[in-house]
Every structure is written in structure tokens, then in C-alpha cells.
Amino acid sequence: MSAARPRLLYVTDLAYQARGRRYCDEDIHLTSRLRDRFDLALCHPLDAVALMDGFDAVVVRNSGPVLGYQREYDAFRARALAAGTRVYNPLTGKADMAGKQYLLDLTDAGYPVIPTIDRAEDLDRLPAAEQYVVKPKLGADSLGLRVVPGSRLAALTAGDILIQPRVEFVHEVSFYFVDDDFQYALYAPDPERRWQLRPYAATAGDLEFARRFIDWNDLGHGIQRVDACRTPDGELLLVELEDLNPYLSLDALQEEARDAFVAAFTASLSRFVQGALSPA
Incomplete structure (x- = not known):
């Protein structure tokens, strides 16, 4: 539907208990900033099918592991695809959005993956x-x-x-992208503390590695997180490519970097929603 300001249904499970992370804090912060540009409502993933017809786009964010509500998620995908609902991230993702088969496919294709x-x-x-x-x-x-x-x-x-x-590694590092644009990287210096993250200065080689998977997924719009581990010989290997609802660890960033990400996310959403509002 069209309105003076685009209308977003923001799907999140604010009560989800994640080890070492507070999903709700991240989505409270993001939605408080998105309200400057959009009319926005939050809903639990189990309510998305019943509510999504009243919005210009559906934004799936920290909605928790789909494994806990697989039947309802499948119904949401089917309904959105049948109705042509614009979902951000788009439902064409080939990575975690579609399960872990991609790790087999990338292994067979010779990509640098575990x-x-x-x-x-x-x-x-x-x-x-x-x-x-x-x-x-x-x-x-x-x-x-x-x-x-x-x-x-x-x-x-x-x-x-x-x-x-079981791969021996020095640390894990994650690269965060909005659309095809790199935003920031974080790493866990202690392998035993995956979610105690610090900003990481990505090298040109690091970004070349990460972009291979962004290019492979060819998502067009959306947020993606490339998770990798660094082996003792310095090689990066993909752990997973999260393209459904990647947690962003924004609390590990300095304010300037956090603001830059929000600006990129807002601009991406604006472009994405405009596609729904533009005449055919």
C-alpha cells in the first residue's frame, strides 16, 4: 500500500534469549532510528502472516532461529512469495536462509570454506x-x-x-555488509568467547575473501554477515554466511561507526521500499 511515509512491519522476537547477546537492545535501537524515516510497527515472527498485508514491506531482523517455528516460517515464505510481498532481506538468499546446504555446495565448488x-x-x-x-x-x-x-x-x-x-583457529572474524557495501568487521580475540567482540581493521585480502561470498549469494538488497575463522597459517575459512536475520553486535561499535551503519541500513531500506511504491 502507498502512504505519505512508507510503512514497515519489523519482525523481531524481543524475548529471545541468546547466549552472550541481547537481541532486544539491538532492535529497540534500530527501530528508534528508523522511525525518523518510516511508519513502523514491531511484531513477533509468529504474527507476521496475519499482519503483513497492511505494510509496504516486511523487515525480518532478530527473529530467532527458524528451527523453533519452522512450520510458521514456511507459511510466511509461501504467503509472501504468492502475494509478491517485499521482504527485507529478500527471500532469494542461497545461504543460511535456505539451510546449510550451501556449505556442501561451496565445498564442492572449491570456495575457502570449512x-x-x-x-x-x-x-x-x-x-x-x-x-x-x-x-x-x-x-x-x-x-x-x-x-x-x-x-x-x-x-x-x-x-x-x-x-x-574440528578446525584449529586463532580467532573468528565477521564482516558485515548492507547490500553490496562493506560496513565494518568485528572479531573475537579469544576463541572460547565467541561473542566478546572488538572492532577489526579488515585488510584488502580480508575483504576480497568476504566479497566472494557476497557476490556468490547475489542478494541485491539486505544485511549479510560473513563469519570466518583464521587458521594458524593465516588463512580465512568461511564458517557461515548469514543472510536471514544476522545479529549485528552494534554494541561493540563506537558511536560513529554505529551511526554510519544505521545510515546505510536506512538508505537501503528506502531504496528497497521505493521499489514497492513506484508504479509498474
């Missing part, structure tokens, strides 16, 4: 390791993740899991 298989019979395709990380294909936020010795892999059920070698 090598991934989904059958114990293919173990010879992975580097030798004492332990392996096993996680569900539809997992998120470390739900269902296990570390198992190689001797137990043969007993695992094929098809619904991913298997990766």
Missing part, C-alpha cells in the same frame, strides 16, 4: 582430524551442534546433518 560433507561414507573427502563437528542442516545459533570423535561418525544418520573437521 570442508563439509553430509555422509560418513565421504569422510575421505575431509582433512584428517581427531574430532569432527556435526550439526543439523537446518540448525542455527549452535542448536544441535555436537563434537564427536571420528570413531562415532559411522553411526550418524545421513541426509539431515553436516560433518566438518
